[in-house]
Amino acid sequence: MSxxxxxxxxxxxxxxxxxxxxxxxxxxxxxASGDHNPIHLDESxxxxxxxxxxxxxxxxxxxxxxxxLANEFSGTWHSGGxxxxxxxxxxxxxxxxxxxxxxxxxxxxEGGLTVTCTIGCKKPDGTDAVAGRATVPLE
Amino acid sequence: xxxPLISTAIVGHEFGPYDVTIPADRANAYAAAVGGEESPxxxxxxxxxxxxxxxxxxxxxxxxxxxxGLQTVHAGxxxxxxxxxxxxxxxxxxxxxxxxxxxxxxxxxxVAVTYxxxxxxxxxxxxxxxxxxxxxx
Numbered sequence: 001m002s003x004x005x006x007x008x009x010x011x012x013x014x015x016x017x018x019x020x021x022x023x024x025x026x027x028x029x030x031x032a033s034g035d036h037n038p039i040h041l042d043e044s045x046x047x048x049x050x051x052x053x054x055x056x057x058x059x060x061x062x063x064x065x066x067x068x069l070a071n072e073f074s075g076t077w078h079s080g081g082x083x084x085x086x087x088x089x090x091x092x093x094x095x096x097x098x099x100x101x102x103x104x105x106x107x108x109x110e111g112g113l114t115v116t117c118t119i120g121c122k123k124p125d126g127t128d129a130v131a132g133r134a135t136v137p138l139e
Numbered sequence: 140x141x142x143p144l145i146s147t148a149i150v151g152h153e154f155g156p157y158d159v160t161i162p163a164d165r166a167n168a169y170a171a172a173v174g175g176e177e178s179p180x181x182x183x184x185x186x187x188x189x190x191x192x193x194x195x196x197x198x199x200x201x202x203x204x205x206x207x208g209l210q211t212v213h214a215g216x217x218x219x220x221x222x223x224x225x226x227x228x229x230x231x232x233x234x235x236x237x238x239x240x241x242x243x244x245x246x247x248x249x250v251a252v253t254y255x256x257x258x259x260x261x262x263x264x265x266x267x268x269x270x271x272x273x274x275x276x
Contacts, residue, residue: 017177029172032165033192035199039210049210058213059192063173066188066218070179078187082219087212 085132143203
């Protein structure tokens with residue numbers, strides 16, 4: 001196990017980042033995912049919905065959170081990681097979101113050490129767009 | 140009016156299998172949508188969440204949620220992943236309706252999905268909870 005891994009402690013923050021969610025990103029995400037729901041792409045349709053305008057795919061915000069996890073736990077997130085989140089609020093194109101995370105426990109099992117983190121993605125007003133928990137094995 | 144499957148499907152209903160193999164052009168679109176200076180270097184591998192998103196789109200289509208008049212909110216998501224998947228690698232997803240209830244006129248549905256590679260080895264699982272309101276038109 002690398003020294004960097006063993007030095008993790010409860011209360012450590014994960015390295016979050018900001019990302020502006022442009023309509024171009026939403027359009028590209030529709031191509032990538034195949035989800036062409038007009039609530040994400042068609043302003044005239046979206047104006048008739050409860051949101052009143054287009055919203056980003058929730059999975060796009062979650063994808064940013066998983067990028068943070070992939071950076072933080074580069075060797076293990078994709079091989080044994082798990083997460084559970086709620087989508088709390090929509091992200092509107094033009095908004096800049098911030099990913100965040102904090103280690104809340106470190107547990108030892110047969111497979112080695114596992115960290116549990118609170119994770120999420122905040123909107124400009126500080127409310128959560130995505131919030132939940134991730135569990136990742138350490139190397 | 141076509142009755143969407145979510146109105147009639149019972150718990151245990153199976154979906155798929157879906158081919159959720161991600162070709163290079165879709166991987167590139169994902170990078171354009173999500174990527175930035177802080178993005179990890181995936182090389183020829185995919186972010187697992189992209190495979191989950193591809194399966195989710197097919198599930199939503201099969202549930203009839205692209206029908207006019209329905210409004211769908213993605214309420215919750217669980218994902219677990221066993222190993223990295225490469226761009227173009229064959230992955231198949233199968234889903235099962237784990238919950239489907241109606242409260243105050245809204246459908247609450249949860250679909251559990253299993254992902255397998257070409258050797259039928261499980262490479263990941265996911266669970267999606269959605270809330271659907273409105274009437275299909």
